Amino acid sequence: MALRVLSWNIWDGGRADLPLIVEQVAAVAPDVFCSIETYGAADTILGGLPGYTGTRITARDRDNLWIFSRLPVTHVFPPSFDDFRFGGIRVALPGVSGPQGLSGDSGLSGHPGFSGDSGLFGGVEVNVFITWLNFSEPWLGDVIASGASPEAIRQAEQVQLSELSRIVGEELPRLLDGDRSPVVLAGDLNVLPASDWPHLRTTQILVDAGYTDTFRAVSQDPGHTWSTQPDRAHVNIPERIDYIFAKGLEVRHSEVVSDRLPHHPPGPFYSDHAALITDLHA
DSSP states (O other), rough: OEEEEEEESSSGGGGGHHHHHHHHHHHHSSSSSEESSTTTEEEEEEEHHHEEEEEEOSSSSSSSEEEEEEEEEEOOOOOOOOOOTTTEEEEETOOOOOOOOOOOTTTTTTTTOOOOOOTTTOEEEEOOOOOEEEOSSSHHHHHHHOOOHHHHHHTHHHHHHHHHHHIIIIIIIHHHHHHHHEEEEEEEEEOOTTTTTTOOOOTTHHHTTOOEEEEHHHOOSSSBOOOOOOGTTTSSOOOOOEEEEEEESSEEEEEEOSSOOOSOOOOSSSBBBOOEEEEEOO
16 A cells, blocks of 8 residues: 655745645645645645645644645544644555544544544554754754864754654654554654764654654665755755655655746745655555
8 A cells, every 4th residue: 555745844834836836736646745834825735635634733823734635534643742843643545444443532523534434444544743843053054064073063953852852752652652553754854864964863763763764765865855945055065854754664765856847937946945755655
């Protein structure tokens, strides 16, 4: 059973390029789209993606995180320590049948992606989490590019290291509560990969917990995802800060998308972040 995941920071609600962003998402045709910096764009996104439902992860006025899915949503995880930065849902993969026995606290009351029939799903489900770790100053990419010492580099990732340590060490175990279904964690981590930069530690937390960096698993390309805009063209290191990690799933393909669709007018990419696509198999 295949699962295509798209993770994309659409940059302040997509701004004037939001209609073009929605067309790009439709062209990718993900099963699940993890959207960061959504900020009021959800209705427009859903309007351009027939057959999808949206789960708002961030409850506050600034609706940062959303997960859009064309798969049935069988569970919405309750708010975590900071729903501006982390949350998730559970989806059922296609071709799944048989009783699942959803509990009364599945969090789906009124959810548009749930039919109310707890006997529709069984077999393989996937837990999908989205995260956006804090941006911090000085920016890690600039610190590395400046030739700073290993100690200075490690210091520059302390914010992200602390937040991801809590997510992986406390929040995921609490929310999953022993569930052994496959897990996807996608989002903007605002940190470069430890696999590419030996002085860094943040993303290694996920690797040590059994997660696979899906892009690096199938590609040795630097995978530059930020920034796509001309104002960062002077930076001479690849800044891959957007990720899709997976556990219990086979990685078939992963790619970074940073070019506009051919039929769109010329210009910089729609967002300051490239989009990341991963094809998985359960």
